Amino acid sequence: MTDQPSNESRRDVGPEREAGGEPNPEGMSRRSFLRTSAVFGTGLAALAAGLAPLLDVKNFPSLQQFMQKYYKEMTPEEMAVVLKRIENEVERQYGIRPHVRDLKPMDGVEFVYCLNLTRCIGCRKCVHACVAENNQSRSPEIQYIRVLQMENGSLDMEKAVHDYDPAKVPEKGHFYMPVQCQQCKNPPCVKVCPVHATWQEPDGITVIDYDWCIGCRYCEAACPYWARRFNFAKPSIPKDRINPEMDYLSNRPRSQGVMEKCHFCLQRTRAGRYPACVEVCPTGTRKFGNILDPNSEVSYILKTKKVFIQLKEELGTSPRFFYYFDV
């Protein structure tokens, strides 16, 4: 719209000057020229002001990333190209050459997590081991696990304290309930995603394709466990704290404006290892394994222990995360 008057005004500048400032009978009067150029200038300035937020965008996606296909539609060859691109990008941004893989779910494996509420002392080591393993942003802070300090004799999470910080835990009269993604069998977060950027894998892990997520945060609102996190800013991770063992669907560095959440340390568990939170727990509170294997420790726990809750089981989400008590 602003083009039209600009062309006219430019065309008319010449003759006006030639005429020594006198109004040109065939062209435009001085007044209408000034008015037109003021409108044009204002329009241009308003357009520039409207585009000003673009100045804040530092990492435009490369053409390759922009044209990337949906995760489930990529052939192994295309995925190899993408993994190479991610490795290059991480090396450019963080100065460390990572090893990015795309591990697939194993046959006959369905992951289940069991957490012993009798044992947890609320030391929060799992929270920080998770951050270190999964390359979460340190500042602003993104954590997948939130340890709730609960009153003895109650499961009222409204009264839970998130930021307890005494000299020593556990504190008298309390128990501790760590909450993270429950990897539901019937996940509400997957249902609400308008672009299918999050889905449930055959081994039970709900994953996110960070290159497909549009950051609408519907899943965050849908999750009853407050398990999903949004990258409001570009994640900041110090170079010496980067975990170079990465996977496409799990702990590769995220960009600004995408969701992330616990994925049972997919880059470890699909390679047969325990998640980082299990490895760091000083009390053996956390148990992880394959529910389809009758000899696994999670099968033993679900068979013999008082499995007290699936959190908010009345919602019908059917979590793969079980809280139990020693008796």
Add this chain to the structure above:
Amino acid sequence: MKDSTKTSIVMYALAVVFLVLAGAFLSRGWGQTPALQPIPLVDSEFLKTATVRTSYAELVSSKADLSDFDCYGCHEKGKPPILRFDEKHNLIVPEEHKDIVMGHGRNNRNNLCTNCHDENNLELFQTRDGRELKFSESTELCGSCHGPTYRDWAAGAHGRTSGYWNREMGPITRKDCVSCHNPHSPKFPGRQPAPPPHTLRPLNKPAHEGEREGEHEGEHEGKHD
């Protein structure tokens, strides 16, 4: 005043307002979000996966100093040590063993050394059913009394497991009882928690925070026995 003049004045005024606004936006004269306090990195101490103690078997495999386990460096062979108790029947821990804190069993009543140690050969354990066990087999000793816990441990449901959940892809490491529990005072010790989450909102300290201050010192009773 003519209508066209009025229109021009309004137009010029609007143009000026828009130009000023545009200039302000471009130079970001306002609307700058206040910078958040940088969050300090967590102490790497909290990221360590080591258990709170080191078992005898782990000391042997790491070739650590084992002089603490050389009983007959001080004791005399064939001469069982004499135990002394105070009037409340609490064990008087001798000066040479003053690093041992006795706190085993309900009301710390499992305080007879020979309940576990063999008085005739101090470098062995004895179970109540008469078995003799080496220091490296302490898990069997614990299991001789703590049956259900031992059963859970053997199944991988009690205590820390590390390594591979998939036994075909790699080994699983199962920690001994004494990797976490002090055998003389087995209650799991309290520890300093890692820093709480840094929320964007001011911290909501619970109203009864002050009341709790004095209670940290005492051991947490009745939870981990």
